[in-house]
Amino acid sequence: MENRDPIPDSGPIVRVLSIILGVALFGILATAVLDLDVEATGLTDTVMERIGESGVDHPPTAVLLNFRAYDTWLEVAVLLLAAWGALVLRQATRLPEQPAARSPGPVLDWLVRMLIPLAIVTGVYLLWRGTDAPGGAFQAGAVIGAALLLLRLSGYRSIGLFSAAWLRGSLLAGFAGFMAIATLLFITGWTFLEYPPAWAGLIIVIVELLITWSVAVSFVALFVAARPDDSATEPVGGER
């Protein structure tokens, strides 16, 4: 099989059928949505009633990290599997260095120097804000991941510096840390994924911190590992 098959051109019948199918699906979904009760609040009231016991003040954070922590914990595993799958595709234990070190012009250079600290501060702020306002691990991780990516794209060394063990450790940190805390508490007699009320806030911050780092590295790993031809070029490092 060829590597880059052109996408076969679908005939007019397939196209017309696709349009009909799409319109029909839209119609069905629209009917269903119009049928819904617009006043319905779902579980919002239940969440607000018990948010005081959760250790945080922001309802989505309380739901994600405490009431339905099981979902979030497994979602972090989904992310880990996605990043790991990309590494399997490359058959690599670590990520390649930038193929060729470009020399960024003075403008780019200045911009990167300005943006990286800003991105880190923004990321940490988003993480911290998550306890009482929109924000949290996934958003913070995305911002910090973007900073790592910006470094890489402008010719600086970033993710390629990670040794195999560091890369694995970073990808695992969120899921494994979450699991370690939950398992320790579980062994000492708590319900699985239950936090001692006095410690709930602290545990949530620690878990979010670890998830942030894993999310950031996973995003970069997905971006870097998904590029097809980097591996053909020898790594160039140490120029900067």
Add this chain to the structure above:
Amino acid sequence: MSLVGIWVILIPLICGLAAFAVGGRSSRVIGLIGAGLTFLLSGLLVLHVWQSGVWIYQLGGWDVPLGISLRADGLSAFLIGMTGAVGLGISLYAVRYFEALTPGPSQDPSAALRTGSGRGEESGAGDSPEAERGGTEVWLPGASYWPLWMLLWASLNVLFLSNDIFNLYVGLELLTLASVALIILQREQAAIVAGLRYLLAAFLGSMAYLLGVALIYADAGVLDLGLLADAELTGTATQVAGGLMAVGLLLKAALFPLHFWLPAAHSSAPAPVSAALSALVVKGAFYLLIRLWFEVFESAGTVSVEQMIGGLGAVAIVVGSFQAIRQERLKLMIAYSTVAQVGYLFIMIPLAGSFGDPEASWRFEAWTGGLYHALSHGFAKASMFLAAGVLLSALGHDRVWHLAGSASRFPVIYLSFGIAGMSLMGLPPSAGFVGKWLMLRSAVESGQWWWVVILLVGGLLTAGYVAIVLSQALQHDVDEHTEPHPVPKLMTVMVFALAAMSLLLGLRAAEPLELLEIGAPFQTLMSVVED
């Protein structure tokens, strides 16, 4: 003891992560420990449900509807037990399988084992540019196999135990991603194409399911299966949601004509992965479908829809079997056989559905029959794929017409293949017979004679492709000129053990059937285990 349901999820995850962290060759030791422990815990969970009935656990101490609950009834325990036993067999086989793949100092690793292309394509770690680089660690397929396989196993247990429709979605995602990563493990072109196609099909299925979850939550305001079952949902939104979820899950369970992704994906993966995909992963989506169908959307199913799904199952049996007969490569034949066998599972829907008297005992018979068929298929199909893996490693190919005379070299492999085939055909005294017998009885009692015809025809067609392989293997004139590579004994032993299980479960069916009664969504007043 009552916490065994948590450990059966935690242990494979812990061992999977440990295998991740360690990397390299030692990951298989951790993987094996994980497999052994998970097997034991699965057994304990079955025992616990058997002795104390349905197990329910509120995660984080939050009650539903705020939190998520886990629940193990007879059905969950039945499938976790199956996964535990099949999983252990696959793991023991995989130790030797991936050992042979590890590049040694002198031999070319890709020559020893090939996954399934059999066309001499590039394979193995030999063409990996990253392997040379970095100095510290070489990429090994085995080192990635163990963590991914442990995560896959854990995600199956997550799925079987979850009692929350959103959490079930997360479980499905875990299952899909672990499967895809395992399919592409050896980085053959064919496997990558098949893996990507599988990923896209499975994601489409997941998205349809998730859309359904969103609509149900908007309509009912809860996500817990138990609360949803009590809510008696009848609105348009719920019906649309049910339809979306059903289509998404049918795609993942590969019911005809949504099976298009299956043969390539299941046949191009390494043998222990093919076995897990066909024996276990397909059952995950099937499990979720019948869970929702008979417990949440109970009132929504109409006779015509049920008959239509059964009809698709019937077409799957005929088309899948004919395709299997036509295949030239053994692994593809076995993969098409899975398409056909999945068809049998869905004959359960019209038989156990709303046709006729709602109190009738044939419903429970059909439901248990279908599940028993799933059980027997789990063991038999795992054995078949592992057998194909042995032949592929030994001979370097799996072309059916070039297996002539190889039975004298691999007597145990073909004996196992025959036993597993017997179970797929539904011949007594195999486990496949028990499942088919229960479904036949249900069809006769409910007066849906047309399913009797298809169940019998399907058995004959299955006999067709099993006979092709065996008759080739038993020929006198030997086709092979070269000496086959030696294959580790443990691999052969596991092929036989799994086939033997598919036979033994037919001889001793009373207990597993009784297990299914615990928390079953049907009237079980009339005992059906007297056979």
